Amino acid sequence: MLSQDFIRLALIAGTPIAIASGALGYFVVLRSQVFASETLSHVAFTGALAAAAVGIDLRFGLYAATIGVALLLAALGTRAISDDVAIGVLLAWVLGLGALFLDLFNRSRSGSNGVIASRTLFGSIFGLSTSDAEISAIVGAALVVAIAVIARPLLFATVEPRVAVTRGLPVAALSAAFLALVGVDAALTTQAIGALLMLGLIAAPAGAAHRLTANAYLALALSSGFALTSLWLGIALAYEIPSLPPSSAIIGVVAAIYVIAFATCKGTVKNARK
Amino acid sequence: MNPALTWNLPEDVRQLFVYPFMVNALAAGTIVAVMAAVTGWFVVLRRQTFAAHALSVMSFPGAAGAALAGLPLSAGYFVACGLAAGAIARGSRTADRRDRSQESAVIGTVEVVGFALGFLFLSLYGGVLENLESLLFGSFLGISTSQVYVLLGVAIGALTFLAIAGRPLLAMSLDELVARAGGVPIRALEIAFLLVLGLAVASTAQITGVLLVFALLVAPAAAAREFTPDIGFGVALSVAIALAVTWIGLGLSYYTNISVGFYVSSLAFGVYLVARLRRRIAHPFGDRPRVVSIEPS
Numbered sequence: 339m340l341s342q343d344f345i346r347l348a349l350i351a352g353t354p355i356a357i358a359s360g361a362l363g364y365f366v367v368l369r370s371q372v373f374a375s376e377t378l379s380h381v382a383f384t385g386a387l388a389a390a391a392v393g394i395d396l397r398f399g400l401y402a403a404t405i406g407v408a409l410l411l412a413a414l415g416t417r418a419i420s421d422d423v424a425i426g427v428l429l430a431w432v433l434g435l436g437a438l439f440l441d442l443f444n445r446s447r448s449g450s451n452g453v454i455a456s457r458t459l460f461g462s463i464f465g466l467s468t469s470d471a472e473i474s475a476i477v478g479a480a481l482v483v484a485i486a487v488i489a490r491p492l493l494f495a496t497v498e499p500r501v502a503v504t505r506g507l508p509v510a511a512l513s514a515a516f517l518a519l520v521g522v523d524a525a526l527t528t529q530a531i532g533a534l535l536m537l538g539l540i541a542a543p544a545g546a547a548h549r550l551t552a553n554a555y556l557a558l559a560l561s562s563g564f565a566l567t568s569l570w571l572g573i574a575l576a577y578e579i580p581s582l583p584p585s586s587a588i589i590g591v592v593a594a595i596y597v598i599a600f601a602t603c604k605g606t607v608k609n610a611r612k
Numbered sequence: 613m614n615p616a617l618t619w620n621l622p623e624d625v626r627q628l629f630v631y632p633f634m635v636n637a638l639a640a641g642t643i644v645a646v647m648a649a650v651t652g653w654f655v656v657l658r659r660q661t662f663a664a665h666a667l668s669v670m671s672f673p674g675a676a677g678a679a680l681a682g683l684p685l686s687a688g689y690f691v692a693c694g695l696a697a698g699a700i701a702r703g704s705r706t707a708d709r710r711d712r713s714q715e716s717a718v719i720g721t722v723e724v725v726g727f728a729l730g731f732l733f734l735s736l737y738g739g740v741l742e743n744l745e746s747l748l749f750g751s752f753l754g755i756s757t758s759q760v761y762v763l764l765g766v767a768i769g770a771l772t773f774l775a776i777a778g779r780p781l782l783a784m785s786l787d788e789l790v791a792r793a794g795g796v797p798i799r800a801l802e803i804a805f806l807l808v809l810g811l812a813v814a815s816t817a818q819i820t821g822v823l824l825v826f827a828l829l830v831a832p833a834a835a836a837r838e839f840t841p842d843i844g845f846g847v848a849l850s851v852a853i854a855l856a857v858t859w860i861g862l863g864l865s866y867y868t869n870i871s872v873g874f875y876v877s878s879l880a881f882g883v884y885l886v887a888r889l890r891r892r893i894a895h896p897f898g899d900r901p902r903v904v905s906i907e908p909s
Contacts, residue, residue: 367713367714367716367717368713369713370712370713370715370716371716372662372716372717372719372720373661373662373665373716373719373720375720376662376665376720376723422659422661422662423656423659423661423830423834423837424834425661426661426662426664426665426826426830426831426834427830427831427834427880427881427884428881429665429826430823430826430827430830430831430877430880430881431827431831431877431878431880431881433823433826433827433873433877434823434827434873434874434875434876434877434878434881435874435877435878436823437823437871437873437874437877438870438871438874440871441870441871441874537720537723537724537727538721538724538725538727538728540720541716541717541720541721541724542717542720542721542724544717545714545717545718545720545721548713548714548717549714581735581736582732582735583731583732583735585728585731586728586729586731586732586735588728589724589725589727589728590728592721592724593721593724593725593728596721600703
């Protein structure tokens with residue numbers, strides 16, 4: 339299996355993405371921002387379509403859109419807990435813009451209409467080029483480093499925001515930086531495994547880890563570990579069973595991990611505090 | 613067909629009703645707008661927009677699964693939405709309390725599993741689901757008269773449920789402990805609401821696309837809640853906004869040939885922005901004047 343080029347590229351690109359998504363996901367779940375991350379993944383879709391409609395590099399559209407909206411979301415959420423209703427309204431509009439760009443794109447280049455949409459929506463980790471994989475690996479590794487740097491203050495600001503403010507931590511800036519990182523992750527994941535499935539690596543491993551332990555650092559490690567396991571297992575499964583799309587295989591493993599965690603541990607009262 | 617917009621407004625409006633498909637589209641849009649606006653008011657009150665989004669997305673695996681099994685599409689929609697509503701209601705509680713972190717993780721997981729299954733069914737089906745685009749973004753062309761009647765039936769059912777269960781649902785959304793002490797069956801009501809929401813969303817999405825449902829479900833209700841904390845007035849305002857946005861959106865789409873989803877979501881977003889700005893100006897220092905609100909966890 340490892341002698342195949344496309345498998346090697348998938349592993350090279352996917353491994354840092356999975357580690358970063360797992361770790362970011364734990365904070366996302368802890369801060370109840372899964373909806374915000376979901377919105378960012380849809381924004382990635384709209385950004386890519388906008389770039390396609392205008393005719394510029396897709397990657398530029400992706401990153402500009404996700405980071406821009408991430409900062410907008412950070413500005414909207416004045417409280418520590420993000421405002422789901424405002425995010426919902428924004429999401430509806432972003433999807434509406436996606437519809438517009440899809441229309442414009444279809445009109446400018448009839449024929450290949452559904453292809454670009456389904457490629458950005460679902461991606462294919464088995465269809466990466468060498469340069470795609472290199473970029474993914476580099477950006478992914480940079481993300482992991484960035485998370486490691488802000489992990490400790492971010493955890494403090496998440497768990498005890500008021501105490502963190504009195505200690506002089508820049509809580510608002512941390513939140514914005516965090517959402518921007520999620521935006522970068524959304525753009526990166528969109529290229530590799532597709533906009534719609536990015537949520538799988540963010541929500542499910544972290545949700546499982548959050549159920550299993552209240553120890554933050556252990557949960558961070560577990561979450562990244564789960565994400566990585568599901569990526570590798572999913573790729574192997576999809577390789578063995580040709581009719582199984584890799585994205586579905588990865589999400590299948592992730593969901594299984596989550597269900598097992600849910601069944602074995604009902605969550606402690608301490609976890610229910612939030 | 614190439615209708616042109618003139619400055620003669622009555623003539624323009626008359627033009628809208630020339631084609632039967634457009635009459636059906638307007639009828640379906642009206643039904644959907646009313647149902648979504650009323651249901652959406654409760655969604656916004658209960659802060660369940662994410663759950664609503666996940667349920668609306670379930671029409672994708674529903675459609676793909678139904679195509680694979682050779683069943684009618686609507687059967688697939690309803691099964692997928694029902695299963696997802698059950699899973700979300702089951703998973704979003706820890707130690708019998710609503711748990712925000714866990715709730716958002718469960719909804720995200722349910723949603724992404726839905727996508728993965730939809731993608732798997734699609735790949736097993738082998739064919740191209742050529743209406744993927746209209747599934748997501750809606751196409752109001754070709755709505756049959758019988759579809760309008762089905763939609764009307766679902767809307768009456770959903771609105772009847774809300775009329776009966778509205779009071780206990782409101783009580784429970786405001787203060788769960790007090791409602792429980794008053795004998796409100798919390799869990800049952802929670803699941804029932806999600807199921808009705810799923811039903812409403814699934815039936816609507818077949819015609820208007822996932823996107824349009826969501827825009828109509830959240831934005832008008834959120835805007836209405838910015839304007840007034842009053843319940844009856846708020847629901848009425850939400851319905852009025854949804855209707856206006858739908859009719860104008862359909863009209864614009866008819867004349868410009870750009871997706872109706874874009875117009876409806878942009879108009880709804882605009883109304884919401886105006887509502888927020890107005891509150892910011894009217895209450896520069898205070899929070900919104902709320903009679904009803906959920907403790908922000």
